[in-house]
Amino acid sequence: VPKVSQDHLDARRQQILAGAQRCFAQHGYTGATVARLEQEIGLSRGAIFNYFPSKQELFLALAIEVNRRYGRLLLEGGVEAAIRAMAAEDPEWLGVVFEVHGKLRHDPDFVRRLDEASDAARPTLQDWFEAKQANGTFRDDVSGRDLGRFVTMVLNGLALRVVGEEETDVDATLKLLHDAVAPRQ
Amino acid sequence: VPKVSQDHLDARRQQILAGAQRCFAQHGYTGATVARLEQEIGLSRGAIFNYFPSKQELFLALAIEVNRRYGRLLLEGGVEAAIRAMAAEDPEWLGVVFEVHGKLRHDPDFVRRLDEASDAARPTLQDWFEAKQANGTFRDDVSGRDLGRFVTMVLNGLALRVVGEEETDVDATLKLLHDAVAPRQ
Amino acid sequence: VPKVSQDHLDARRQQILAGAQRCFAQHGYTGATVARLEQEIGLSRGAIFNYFPSKQELFLALAIEVNRRYGRLLLEGGVEAAIRAMAAEDPEWLGVVFEVHGKLRHDPDFVRRLDEASDAARPTLQDWFEAKQANGTFRDDVSGRDLGRFVTMVLNGLALRVVGEEETDVDATLKLLHDAVAPRQ
Amino acid sequence: VPKVSQDHLDARRQQILAGAQRCFAQHGYTGATVARLEQEIGLSRGAIFNYFPSKQELFLALAIEVNRRYGRLLLEGGVEAAIRAMAAEDPEWLGVVFEVHGKLRHDPDFVRRLDEASDAARPTLQDWFEAKQANGTFRDDVSGRDLGRFVTMVLNGLALRVVGEEETDVDATLKLLHDAVAPRQ
DNA sequence: ACTGGCGGGACGTCCCGTTGAT
DNA sequence: ATCAACGGGACGTCCCGCCAGT
Numbered sequence: 001v002p003k004v005s006q007d008h009l010d011a012r013r014q015q016i017l018a019g020a021q022r023c024f025a026q027h028g029y030t031g032a033t034v035a036r037l038e039q040e041i042g043l044s045r046g047a048i049f050n051y052f053p054s055k056q057e058l059f060l061a062l063a064i065e066v067n068r069r070y071g072r073l074l075l076e077g078g079v080e081a082a083i084r085a086m087a088a089e090d091p092e093w094l095g096v097v098f099e100v101h102g103k104l105r106h107d108p109d110f111v112r113r114l115d116e117a118s119d120a121a122r123p124t125l126q127d128w129f130e131a132k133q134a135n136g137t138f139r140d141d142v143s144g145r146d147l148g149r150f151v152t153m154v155l156n157g158l159a160l161r162v163v164g165e166e167e168t169d170v171d172a173t174l175k176l177l178h179d180a181v182a183p184r185q
Numbered sequence: 186v187p188k189v190s191q192d193h194l195d196a197r198r199q200q201i202l203a204g205a206q207r208c209f210a211q212h213g214y215t216g217a218t219v220a221r222l223e224q225e226i227g228l229s230r231g232a233i234f235n236y237f238p239s240k241q242e243l244f245l246a247l248a249i250e251v252n253r254r255y256g257r258l259l260l261e262g263g264v265e266a267a268i269r270a271m272a273a274e275d276p277e278w279l280g281v282v283f284e285v286h287g288k289l290r291h292d293p294d295f296v297r298r299l300d301e302a303s304d305a306a307r308p309t310l311q312d313w314f315e316a317k318q319a320n321g322t323f324r325d326d327v328s329g330r331d332l333g334r335f336v337t338m339v340l341n342g343l344a345l346r347v348v349g350e351e352e353t354d355v356d357a358t359l360k361l362l363h364d365a366v367a368p369r370q
Numbered sequence: 371v372p373k374v375s376q377d378h379l380d381a382r383r384q385q386i387l388a389g390a391q392r393c394f395a396q397h398g399y400t401g402a403t404v405a406r407l408e409q410e411i412g413l414s415r416g417a418i419f420n421y422f423p424s425k426q427e428l429f430l431a432l433a434i435e436v437n438r439r440y441g442r443l444l445l446e447g448g449v450e451a452a453i454r455a456m457a458a459e460d461p462e463w464l465g466v467v468f469e470v471h472g473k474l475r476h477d478p479d480f481v482r483r484l485d486e487a488s489d490a491a492r493p494t495l496q497d498w499f500e501a502k503q504a505n506g507t508f509r510d511d512v513s514g515r516d517l518g519r520f521v522t523m524v525l526n527g528l529a530l531r532v533v534g535e536e537e538t539d540v541d542a543t544l545k546l547l548h549d550a551v552a553p554r555q
Numbered sequence: 556v557p558k559v560s561q562d563h564l565d566a567r568r569q570q571i572l573a574g575a576q577r578c579f580a581q582h583g584y585t586g587a588t589v590a591r592l593e594q595e596i597g598l599s600r601g602a603i604f605n606y607f608p609s610k611q612e613l614f615l616a617l618a619i620e621v622n623r624r625y626g627r628l629l630l631e632g633g634v635e636a637a638i639r640a641m642a643a644e645d646p647e648w649l650g651v652v653f654e655v656h657g658k659l660r661h662d663p664d665f666v667r668r669l670d671e672a673s674d675a676a677r678p679t680l681q682d683w684f685e686a687k688q689a690n691g692t693f694r695d696d697v698s699g700r701d702l703g704r705f706v707t708m709v710l711n712g713l714a715l716r717v718v719g720e721e722e723t724d725v726d727a728t729l730k731l732l733h734d735a736v737a738p739r740q
Numbered sequence: 741a742c743t744g745g746c747g748g749g750a751c752g753t754c755c756c757g758t759t760g761a762t
Numbered sequence: 763a764t765c766a767a768c769g770g771g772a773c774g775t776c777c778c779g780c781c782a783g784t
Contacts, residue, residue, distance in 0.1 A: 004761070004767070012767085028291040030215040034752060044769045045753085051767095055752065095290055102287050105280055105348065106213040146357035153342025153358070160341045161334070163290065172331035173338070180365035189741070197741090219778060229743050234779065382763090398661040400585040404756060416765050419757065465660055472657050475650055475718065476583040516727035523712025523728070530711045531704070533660065542701035543708070550735035558744050558783055567745085589774060599747045600775085606745095610774065 013051050016041050017065075020058050025092035029059060029099050060110065063100040064117045070097070075128050079151055079181070080174055086158050087170045094163045125152070139183045147181055198236050201226050202250070205243050210277035214244060214284050245295065248285040249302045255282070260313055264336055264366070265359055271343050272355045279348045310337070324368045332366055383421050386411050387435070390428050395462035399429060399469050430480065433470040434487045440467070445498050449521055449551070450544055456528050457540045464533045495522070509553045517551055568606050571596050572620075575613050580650035584614060584658060615665065618655040619672045625652070630683050634706055634736070635729055641713050642725045649718045680707070694738045702736055 019041030023032040026040075034055060038044055052058035074082040103110045129151075130144035138147055154177055161168050204226030208217045219240060223229055237243035259267040288295050314336075315329035323332055339362055346353050389411030393402045396410075404425060408414055422428035444452040473480050499521075500514035508517055524547055531538050574596030578587040581595075589610060593599055607613035629637040658665045684706075685699035693702055709732055716723050 009767090026291070028287060031291050033750080035750090046755090046768045046770070049752095049754075049768095053753095098283070098287065098290075101345075102213060102283065105283075106211070106216050142357050142361060143354075146354050146361070149346070149351075149353060150339075150358060150361045153346065154335075154338050155342070156345045157338025157340070157342035160286075160345075161338065166334075168334060169328075169331050172327050173335060176327060176331070176335045176365040179369075180361040184364070193741095218776080220776095230779075231743050231781090232741075235741075238779090240778070378763095396661070398657060401661050403754080405754095414765050415757075416759095417763070420763070423757090425756070468653070468657065468660075471715075472583060472653065475653075476581070476586050512727050512731060513724075516724050516731070519716070519721075519723060520709075520728060520731045523709050523716065524705075525712070526715045527708025527710070527712035530656075530715075531708065536704075538704060539698075539701050542697050543705060546697060546701070546705045546735040549739075550731045554734075558742095564745090588772080590772090601746045601748070601777090604746095604774095604776075608775095 012043070012047070016043065016048055016051055016058070017062060019043075021062055021096055022092060024059060024062065024099055025095035029103060056110070059100075059103070060113055060117070062096055063103075063110075063114055066093075066097050066100055067114065067117075074125070074151070074155070079177065082151075082155060083158065083174055083177065084170055086155055087162065087168055087173075089159070089162055091162055091165050094159055097159065098163060136183065138181050141184070150180065151177070197228075197232070201228065201233055201236055201243070202247060204228075206247055206281055207277060209244060209247065209284055210280040214288060241295070244285075244288070245298055245302075247281055248288075248295075248299055251278075251282050251285055252299065252302075259310070259336070259340070264362065267336075267340060268343065268359055268362065269355060271340055272347060272353055272358075274344070274347055276347055276350050279344055282344065283348060321368065323366050326369070335365065336362070382413075382417070386413065386418055386421055386428070387432060389413075391432055391466055392462060394429065394432065394469055395465040399473060426480070429470075429473070430483055430487075432466055433473075433480075433484055436463075436467050436470055437484065437487075444495070444521070444525070449547065452521075452525060453528065453544055453547065454540060456525055457532060457538055457543075459529070459532050461532055461535050464529055467529065468533060506553065508551050511554070520550065521547070567598070567602070571598065571603055571606055571613070572617060574598075576617055576651055577647060579614060579617065579654055580647035584654050611665070614654075614658070615668055615672070617651055618658075618665075618669055621648075621652050621655055622669065622672075629680070629706070629710070634732065637706075637710060638713065638729055638732065639725060641710055642717065642723055642728075644714070644717050646717055646720050649714055652714065653718060691738060693736050696739070705735065706732070 020032070020037055023037050023040040026032075027036060032055075034045060034048075037048060037055070037058075041048060048058070052061065073085055077085065100114075104114070125148040126145050129138065129148040132138045133140045133144050133147070138144075154173070158168065158173065205217070205222055208222050208225040211217075212221060217240075219230060219233075222233060222240070222243075226233060233243070237246065258270055262270065285299075289299070310333040311330045314323060314333040317323050318325045318329050318332070323329075339358070343353065343358065390402070390407055393407050393410040396402075397406060402425075404415060404418075407418060407425070407428075411418060418428070422431065443455055447455065470484075474484070495518040496515045499508060499518040502508045503510045503514050503517070508514075524543070528538065528543065575587070575592055578592050578595040581587075582591060587610075589600060589603075592603060592610070592613075596603060603613070607616065628640055632640065655669075659669070680703040681700050684693060684703040687693045688695045688699050688702070693699075709728070713723065713728065
């Protein structure tokens, strides 16, 4: 029989993830020492280590959440919603995204673990764009693949702006992006 | 009087920067331990620290070079040249760019040092775009500021693709970008 | 009044000692972490530490049992019985003996505690051998003290073999030992 | 070109081994924390780690030396010399031997590494005893294998006494051992 | 100019024992 | 009586930079 309720455990887990997110966002993966994580989370090593076997695993949990979040963003709401959501995103949270990106390039093991966790249910972006082309939503003189890539580039470029806390006029961005991908009259 | 020629000193400095670039690109800032830097550069601690007072300072020198390089890219060659240059960029080298980005967000001191070094001679992007609008090169129903930001977003998004070694059709990208920023007929 | 029977308490205590013995034998004192002890014993920290105030104290209880067991071995059954018993000993159990030995040399406090517990009823080996000499069982041109020491050496040497799971011909060993200690014709 | 002479390096290496030996002997493997090793050796972590990649490797170096030393003892000097040497052995040094023994039982990787290092040139004890039997030095109504094992047991038993700093009459021991293994008249 | 031995500090891991809940 | 969450400390590893030596 567990000593504390499942609710308590879930709450603790969320507390750890939330604090870790802030800590990683502020200091980066390396800069987020266990001591700082303890402080930001408000729990001791013993507690944190009880929920996640290592700092890397804790970070991985955040990375998976990140991946899921942004994978669904465009597919569920469409281009405009994705852009607006991204522009309104919390810079601290987005910071973690790029921190993930950093590890992605240098830590092959991390890449593998992340892929394993996020492979499930990943409908391709390309399919989505091709459907919208057939729809008449997007121009079709450019392949759906390239349309998808272009929109992704703008989204990522926007993300970088948000992370850097640089101001961006979302409506202007949308207007330009629309003229790039909408059917030529 | 120095014992060796200035040329020798410069060559050594370049050797160190080149090796460090490869090392930072491959392992990231933290992963690039001094031992690994020694190996990649082919010189010992003493030699490296003779030219750069610390690992951070060595990285800063690279960061300044990076900043200069990409600052000039667009202004000198225009949008198409910038996109093509970025697409052809060495992923390893671009890796360092985002590594710089990583430190930029977490190390205020680093930001200050980098700004000091790169502030000189930075004509604003905005001016450049406004000139091109007056030119008739770009549409003028969107502010030059927003045009510049949009192009930058695409460039950065493209850079992320290159770093991730993801394939990109440059011509399609250029076509879409052109339709976004060119004057409407 | 206790909630559970004394039998239950004793059984639990024995369960803990038995599991701990296996765990110490397999992993050594340091290697036997509390987590491993929990697993091997089948009870949780709370239960274990309810019966023994610390890991050290649990080990001490085993050490006392070990000491008693081997102290009586020779005195009760004679040399041959002792040798045969030692050769048939469980290597895991003997492993704990030498683990005890290890701590004996490094932990003065442990030595004191162990001595306190085992001082009671320890008739000297020397007396036993001298009685057997008077008996005519052992040669008397060597002091009983030295006879006792020699037999102990062989016993300990044999124990080391058993622990190392090295094969030993008990009969040959007994023959050689007999010729060493028996009266010269 | 090395910065310091080879002599210096060798001296340092010996300094580290000697200090480590004392430290392992006094505190045991686990008790010999790196801090204590630093203190006993008189050098810093950095220095020690420069000569041995890890604490385990440092210990292994000592273990190999131990193995070589005792392997040759009997084969080179005969039984009496071996017994006398063992009796005169430094208890601290012998302590390390049993520490090695401790790790031997629990650390399979350590066993492998040690075997690799000491496999070279290990003439079997058995051969040596059989030669001495043919010689007439030892009785031949017991196999050379068992003779060897018996002598080893006594040697190991003696070693345990030395480690425990228990007094031993070497001459008596030799007399008894002689009567065990010498040819019956 | 260049080497590398070395100091010393900080990190993530892991572990023991306490505590409060069941 | 038994549990598992949790605190907090100590360990081995590893790393950066200094400087003595060539």
